[in-house]
Amino acid sequence: MAIYTDIADELYGPQKGQIPSGVKMQTAQSGNIKVIRVQISRTGLERPAGRYSTIELPAIAVLDTRKDQYIQTIAQELRQMLPETGPVLVVGVGNRNITADALGPYTAEHILVTRGFEQTQTAALGLREVAAIAPGVSAKTGLSMIQLLAGIVRTVKPAAIVCVDSLCTAQQKRLGCTVQISDTGLRPARPQSNRCITRAMLGVPVLAIGIPTMMEAEECEQEESELIVIPRRLDSLITKGAALLALSINKALQPQFSVEELNYLAN
Numbered sequence: 001m002a003i004y005t006d007i008a009d010e011l012y013g014p015q016k017g018q019i020p021s022g023v024k025m026q027t028a029q030s031g032n033i034k035v036i037r038v039q040i041s042r043t044g045l046e047r048p049a050g051r052y053s054t055i056e057l058p059a060i061a062v063l064d065t066r067k068d069q070y071i072q073t074i075a076q077e078l079r080q081m082l083p084e085t086g087p088v089l090v091v092g093v094g095n096r097n098i099t100a101d102a103l104g105p106y107t108a109e110h111i112l113v114t115r116g117f118e119q120t121q122t123a124a125l126g127l128r129e130v131a132a133i134a135p136g137v138s139a140k141t142g143l144s145m146i147q148l149l150a151g152i153v154r155t156v157k158p159a160a161i162v163c164v165d166s167l168c169t170a171q172q173k174r175l176g177c178t179v180q181i182s183d184t185g186l187r188p189a190r191p192q193s194n195r196c197i198t199r200a201m202l203g204v205p206v207l208a209i210g211i212p213t214m215m216e217a218e219e220c221e222q223e224e225s226e227l228i229v230i231p232r233r234l235d236s237l238i239t240k241g242a243a244l245l246a247l248s249i250n251k252a253l254q255p256q257f258s259v260e261e262l263n264y265l266a267n
Helices: 008-012 068-079 103-108 119-125 145-156 234-253 259-266
Strands: 023-030 033-040 050-056 088-092 130-133 160-168 178-182 206-218 226-229
Touching (some): 008 023, 008 033, 008 050, 033 068, 068 259, 178 234, 206 234
Parallel strands (some): 088 130
Antiparallel strands (some): 033 050, 178 206
């Protein structure tokens, strides 16, 4: 059975041998935070061409998710991939009724939404226009996610879309301890996934951010069924992970506010 991963550096890191042409990797360490940046400049590789930033953190399930150091690091990596101006649509992808898949919808609930405010208010505060939605699953709406987002994009006309989703890793140590950001759209590693959201589909830049909440493993040689490995304290990981990502996204979009102010405004 193939083992899938959404984390770019797991495919191209030194542990995989020689880094292929068209791939550059850079690592930075600050305290207990490690940032690995992958730049893919050619097509035909396992992941699409573009930028990927992986931030390794202490276990998120027990992390102080309001700590400025963590939020600033994630926000800075995200801000470098965002257009400087224009409305942004944040999309919480996933099923809130399945804990390991609920990261996106929970994150969307804590985004500082400013669309709909009076223009005089947003201008006075220097707020960027932000909208957020958690589309849910097509079985409940009767519409695919792309159909829903296409209609929203026509109305909101965002300069960029930020998709939040649970990710899959091939390394157990990465479960609940990693954030990945990319500017290549939401492109799950599983080929049969229906969660692909790209610029080509919607006509605007699509960024993706998420935390690995699961990994696939072979249950045993005699069985053909798949085993999904999830981290301990999964409920806490989803709750705290959503708070961490929401604050980081809010900070990237509204950098003039402190973490404390953003936490108050969004909640």
